[in-house]
Amino acid sequence: MDTTGVGGQHRHARPDTVLDALDWGRVVVGTLARGIVATVLGLALWAAVPAVVGWQPTTVVTASMAPRLVPGDVVVSRPVPAPEVVPGRVLLADDPDQAGHLRLHRYVETGADGTIVTKGDANPAADSTPLDRSAVRGVGYLRVPFIGTPVLWAHEGRWGAVAAAAAALAGLLALCTVDAGSRRTGREARGTSAPHLPSDVPRVHGRRSARGPVVRGGARHVALRQGSALLVAVTVLGGVGAVAPHRAEAAPFAAATVSPRSTLTAATLSGPTNVSCGLINLAGVPISWTYGSPPAGGFQILLNNQVVATVRAGERSTTIASGLLNLQSKTVVVRALDATPGSAWYADGDRTLSVTSVLCS
Structure with missing residues (x-):
């Protein structure tokens, strides 16, 4: 089928099915792009807006709290009264x-002097230095996944990755307008756009042609939106960095390095021996043990398979607080932890104790 264009020139019109396919393709791409951008902006808002009311967004940069928290997550912590700072809560504090x-x-537990003993969920042992209660800034309340990844990259000096993320977001913002022509043509078909066009303007595919000044104006409009896309991308990434500038790190972890050569050796670890309990008193049940070699990274005390205390490597005794016990019998296990950094190996003691608040055997 031939049609006559503006100025009397002839051209071949494409079949209706081709036009429909192109229109639908643009709509699908534009819709997907807008969905992705809306998701990213939504996550950024969840990470940023709580700061307005005094909550603190924090970017996670180590895996010490995996799998619950992974590098690139933003954790929003809120200030709480002192009575709400209790074992089991995730705390944000000055290191x-x-x-x-x-x-x-x-x-994980309260120290003998009232300090707070903390531990990363992925770490084999508690942090070497407990926290003063005055160092606690808040309790973890909201996790926003992955939105702090650009901040993590910037902290690691990976500026190429930051630039690539900004370019990707700018590209998505540009794709949000890819179906602008189709939507504009749809408005014209409904009579909501360009009502001033004379009746002799040629029609293509059953609608008024959008050629001429409309196309040129539309192109300028799209170019303007694409130019602003980059500005919005930089603003969003910079905004996330501004509201999440602080780093949350695990004390036992250090920066990872790449080793050009690796050597594997068999690991050996022995369990505590001579596990026994002392005279029960008002404080609780004293537990003691001995340990030989190889050097242990510390010890854990398990009450009914739940860790209730962590002891430093050089110590050989601890007390199970009376508040954890009652008249019902509970099993106590002393566990040695591997001293290798990052290791999850452990070995249980040679004896399991049965304790209550008045009896230990």
């Missing part, structure tokens, strides 16, 4: 081992 850094670890 006593690294000035100017933050620690985002779980509160």
Whole structure:
């Protein structure tokens, strides 16, 4: 089928099915792009808006709290009264081992002097230095997955990845307008656009042609939106970096390095021996043990298979607080932890104790 264009020139019109396929393709691409952009912006808002009411967004940069929290997540912590700072909660606090850094670890037990003993869920042992209660900034309340990844890349000096993320977001914003012509043509077909066009303007595919000044104006409009896309992308990524500038790190972890050569050796670990209990008193049940070699990274005390205390490598005794016990019998296991950094190996003691608040055997 031939049609006559503006100025009397002839051209071949494409079949209706081809036009429909192109229109639908643009709509699908534009819709997907807008969905992805809306998701990214939504996550960024969830990470940023709580800061307005005094909550603190924090970017996770280590895997010490995996699998619950992974590098690139943003955790929003809220201030809470002192009575709500209890074992089991994930705390954000000033790291006593690294000035100017933050620690985002779980509160596992209370020290003998009232300090807070914390531990990363993925770490084999508790943090080496407990927290003063005054160092606690808040309790983890909201996890926003992966939105802090650009901040993590910037912290690691991976500026190429940051630039690639900005370019990708700018590209998605540009794709959001890919179906603008189809939507504009649809408005013209409904009589909502360009009502001033004379009746002799040629029609293509049963609609008024959008050629001439409309196309040129539309092109300028799309170019303007594409130019603003890059500005929006940079603003969004920069905004996330501004609201999540702090790093939450695990004290036992250090920066990872690449080893050009690796050597595998068999690991051996012995369990505690002579596990026994002392005279029960008002404080609780004293537990003691002996240990030989190889050096252990610390010890855990398990009550009915739940860790209730973590003891440093050089110590050989601890007390199970009376508040954890009652008249019902509970099993106690002393576990040795591997001293290799990052290792999850452990070995249980040679004896399991049965304890209550008044009896230990």
